[in-house]
Every structure is written in structure tokens, then in C-alpha cells.
Amino acid sequence: MNLKEVLKMADEMVFAKTGKHLDNLQEAILRGTMQGDKYTKIAEESHCNESYVRQVGSELWQILSEELGEDVNKKNFRSAMKRFQVSNVSNFAQNVNEQHISGSFNTCKEGRHPPNIPNSQPPNQEISHQDLSEMPDWGNFFDRTPELDTLTTWILQQHSRLITITGISGIGKTSLAVQIVKQIQDEFEYVVWYALDEFPTFDKFQSNLVQLFSNSANPDSSPSNQKQLPLIKYFQNHRCLVVLDDVQNLFSSGELAGKYKPESAAYRSLFKQIEKLSHQSCFLLVGWEPPKEVPQLTSENTPIRTLQLTGLDTEAAREILRDKGLAEIDRCEALIHRYQGNPLWLKSVATLIQELGIDATELLLNDTVLLPDDLQDSLQQQFDRASEIEKQVLSLLATENQPVNLAKLLQNGQILPSDLVNALQSLSRRCAIEKQESLYTLPPVLKQYIKGL
Numbered sequence: 001m002n003l004k005e006v007l008k009m010a011d012e013m014v015f016a017k018t019g020k021h022l023d024n025l026q027e028a029i030l031r032g033t034m035q036g037d038k039y040t041k042i043a044e045e046s047h048c049n050e051s052y053v054r055q056v057g058s059e060l061w062q063i064l065s066e067e068l069g070e071d072v073n074k075k076n077f078r079s080a081m082k083r084f085q086v087s088n089v090s091n092f093a094q095n096v097n098e099q100h101i102s103g104s105f106n107t108c109k110e111g112r113h114p115p116n117i118p119n120s121q122p123p124n125q126e127i128s129h130q131d132l133s134e135m136p137d138w139g140n141f142f143d144r145t146p147e148l149d150t151l152t153t154w155i156l157q158q159h160s161r162l163i164t165i166t167g168i169s170g171i172g173k174t175s176l177a178v179q180i181v182k183q184i185q186d187e188f189e190y191v192v193w194y195a196l197d198e199f200p201t202f203d204k205f206q207s208n209l210v211q212l213f214s215n216s217a218n219p220d221s222s223p224s225n226q227k228q229l230p231l232i233k234y235f236q237n238h239r240c241l242v243v244l245d246d247v248q249n250l251f252s253s254g255e256l257a258g259k260y261k262p263e264s265a266a267y268r269s270l271f272k273q274i275e276k277l278s279h280q281s282c283f284l285l286v287g288w289e290p291p292k293e294v295p296q297l298t299s300e301n302t303p304i305r306t307l308q309l310t311g312l313d314t315e316a317a318r319e320i321l322r323d324k325g326l327a328e329i330d331r332c333e334a335l336i337h338r339y340q341g342n343p344l345w346l347k348s349v350a351t352l353i354q355e356l357g358i359d360a361t362e363l364l365l366n367d368t369v370l371l372p373d374d375l376q377d378s379l380q381q382q383f384d385r386a387s388e389i390e391k392q393v394l395s396l397l398a399t400e401n402q403p404v405n406l407a408k409l410l411q412n413g414q415i416l417p418s419d420l421v422n423a424l425q426s427l428s429r430r431c432a433i434e435k436q437e438s439l440y441t442l443p444p445v446l447k448q449y450i451k452g453l
Contacts, residue, residue, distance in 0.1 A: 013067040076186045135193040142316040164290040167309030168431040169378045170344025190240040196249045202266035232273045235281035247287035253385045256426040258292035311341020324350035348375040369448040389423040398450040403439035
């Protein structure tokens with residue numbers, strides 16, 4: 001199947017659906033996809049914004065999905081078209097045989113059945129077991145190409161078994177997880193998403209998973225008649241992607257980061273099995289803090305990874321301000337930097353500036369940090385999770401005008417050295433402090449919030 005054939009088939013499908021032929025950008029996306037190019041390269045060669053290219057690509061995949069009768073995306077486009085071509089050949093051969101028997105033969109193009117007719121057999125039936133009912137439906141996704149590429153490499157190429165996506169509230173962890181699931185879900189036999197905002201017991205979590213496995217394997221049998229295997233066995237027998245969102249709800253408040261609640265001990269045991277035992281699945285943990293046993297820095301020799309999410313780059317953050325009518329203000333970059341490129345924080349302060357008619361330029365010149373109510377509520381939730389030692393360290397850092405080293409913090413004399421070191425490590429895992437070589441500091445928003453307590 002060559003490129004010319006693929007473009008011709010895709011053009012016919014798009015024309016049948018929309019009444020229009022492929023335009024130049026749509027053709028460039030298909031051409032680049034067949035050549036294995038990323039959206040970044042397609043955008044550069046087409047002289048277009050990457051976000052726009054992704055949007056056009058998403059609309060194109062939707063059209064082709066409806067015409068082909070299966071979910072089509074950038075990852076499986078080539079194989080989907082090949083299946084369609086093979087199906088056409090098979091239908092053609094069957095038609096020849098039937099017409100030969102009946103004594104007539106018709107090769108007109110209209111005799112071809114469309115791929116999405118009700119009685120057609122959907123391809124890749126084995127890759128259709130999903131429970132994404134708890135996955136949020138995010139609107140705009142701001143460019144995170146490097147992070148998506150990193151996650152794709154870890155999951156599909158390096159076959160990492162346990163991955164955590166951490167970051168301070170509002171930084172875009174869940175949005176990134178949603179995007180990676182959409183991009184790679186066709187690579188897995190089972191894909192499930194569970195939100196832990198209302199902390200389900202492990203028994204309920206396990207029961208839901210086992211029921212999904214059992215129903216897909218034998219939909220006509222009742223769960224009571226089925227032999228339940230240990231959960232890890234399902235992950236060894238099937239290729240699964242499991243996402244646990246708001247994983248911080250497994251951990252205790254008022255303790256150092258990642259300390260499990262007593263009732264969460266079974267989750268800890270499962271995560272250890274996921275890490276240690278051989279299997280073909282991947283767990284993606286999303287939350288404010290990682291499990292205690294997952295280090296911030298990992299090597300390629302281990303099956304676990306940690307992605308600590310930072311703010312958006314300037315261009316992506318500008319899209320947020322543009323939506324709020326603030327993209328053209330003077331020193332726009334300064335506002336983005338002050339709020340660390342945090343999507344939630346930028347939306348919050350931009351809304352406040354617009355609603356009150358505040359002079360944003362004057363705000364920036366005076367080094368003022370505004371903390372709208374919704375932003376404070378978000379910070380309060382995270383502050384409440386910190387241990388008393390961590391809160392003391394945060395208060396110390398809030399009084400410093402410049403980054404300080406460990407020796408300077410020890411001069412305070414109120415915190416034991418071992419407690420101070422543990423607190424700094426925990427605050428780093430919570431993404432609450434910034435480290436520059438051996439110096440520590442608080443970001444402006446957190447410093448302002450803690451000063452006001």
C-alpha cells in the first residue's frame with residue numbers, strides 16, 4: 001500500500017462525508033503520518049501553528065473514524081487503511097465468486113459496501129475493552145509536546161510499568177494524562193481510568209477491574225460462576241493501561257509526602273507488584289505527590305518513572321491570556337513567569353484583572369501578586385496536607401528575599417537537621433519549593449500566600 005493509494009482512498013472518504021476533497025493541510029497531515037513525522041515537523045513544513053495542525057488532524061481522524069467504522073488516530077492510521085484495503089479486496093473477491101455462480105458479473109464502484117454498514121465486522125475487536133467513564137472531558141489542551149513525547153517513549157518503547165505525573169495544583173497533570181490516553185489507547189487491550197477523589201476502597205477498585213476483565217472474556221457468564229484470579233495475573237495476561245487520578249487521596253494529610261493511609265496498604269502492595277513482577281501493563285499515577293517508594297530521579301534501568309510537571313512555555317501560556325483579552329499587555333512574559341505558567345493560576349488572575357478592570361501593566365511594575373479566592377482555596381488544600389515541620393520550613397523560606405542554602409536554614413535552630421532535610425525532600429516532592437543547585441526558594445505565589453496566613 002503506497003502513499004498515493006492511501007491519499008486517494010482518504011480523499012474519497014472525506015469527499016463522501018463532507019462533499020469536499022482533501023485540502024493542502026489535510027494532505028500534509030496524512031503524508032506526514034505515513035512517513036512517521038510528528039505534528040511538530042508537519043507544522044514546520046506547512047508553515048502553520050502546531051496547535052492548529054493538531055486541531056485539523058483531530059477533525060480529520062474523526063471523519064475517517066466515521067467512514068471506516070473504527071476509531072482512527074495518528075498512531076493507527078496506516079494499519080486502519082490497510083485493513084480497509086484488505087476488506088475491499090476480500091469483498092471484491094466474494095462479489096466475483098457470487099456473480100460467477102449466478103452467471104453475471106458487475107465491477108461498478110457503487111457495488112462496494114461502505115466500511116461502516118451495520119453488519120460489517122469491526123476490526124481489532126480485541127482492543128476495545130475500555131472503562132473511561134471517569135475520565136474528565138477537558139476542553140482546550142495547551143501544547144505539551146515534549147511531555148507527551150516523553151510519556152510515549154516511556155510507555156510504548158521502554159515499557160515502563162509504573163509512571164507518576166506530579167505537580168502543584170492547577171499545573172495540568174490530569175489534562176496531560178487525558179491527552180496521552182487519547183493518543184495511545186489503541187496500543188492496549190484494556191484501558192481504564194479511575195478517579196480517587198472519593199477514595200474507593202481497594203476491594204471496590206479490584207472488583208471493578210475484575211468485572212471488566214471477566215465480562216469482556218465471557219460476557220454471558222455471571223461473576224459468581226467465575227474464578228477470580230489475583231489482580232496482577234490479569235496484568236500479566238493482558239496488555240493494560242490503568243490511570244489512577246488524584247492519587248494523593250491514598251496518602252495521609254499532616255504527614256510527609258507519600259505516606260499511605262492505613263486503609264491504603266493494599267494499593268501499596270499492588271504498586272510493588274506492578275514494579276517488581278514481569279508483566280505487559282502500565283500504571284499511570286496522577287496527583288500532587290508520588291508514593292513514597294517512587295523516587296523523583298529514576299534511571300533507564302528501572303521500570304518506574306516520575307514526570308514532575310512544570311508550567312507552560314510562554315507561547316502556550318499566551319493562549320490563556322489571549323482567551324482573557326490580555327495577550328497584548330506590556331510585559332506579558334512577566335505575568336506568565338510570576339504565576340509560573342500555571343494554567344489554573346493564570347486563568348484565575350486574568351479573570352480577576354478583567355472583571356475589576358485592573359491595570360495589568362501597573363500591577364507588574366509594582367511586583368504585586370494577586371491571589372483570587374479560587375487560587376487561595378487551591379493552595380489551602382495543598383497546605384493542609386503538609387506536616388508541621390514542612391509548614392515551619394515554608395514559613396522560614398517565606399521570610400527570605402533571596403534563595404538560601406541548607407546551612408542558612410539550619411541557623412534558625414528551631415528544627416533538627418534530620419527533620420529539616422526530610423521536610424525539604426517532602427516539599428520538593430510536593431513541588432512546593434524551587435531548587436537552584438544547592439539553594440532553595442519559594443515561588444512568588446506560594447510566598448505571598450504563606451505570608452498572609
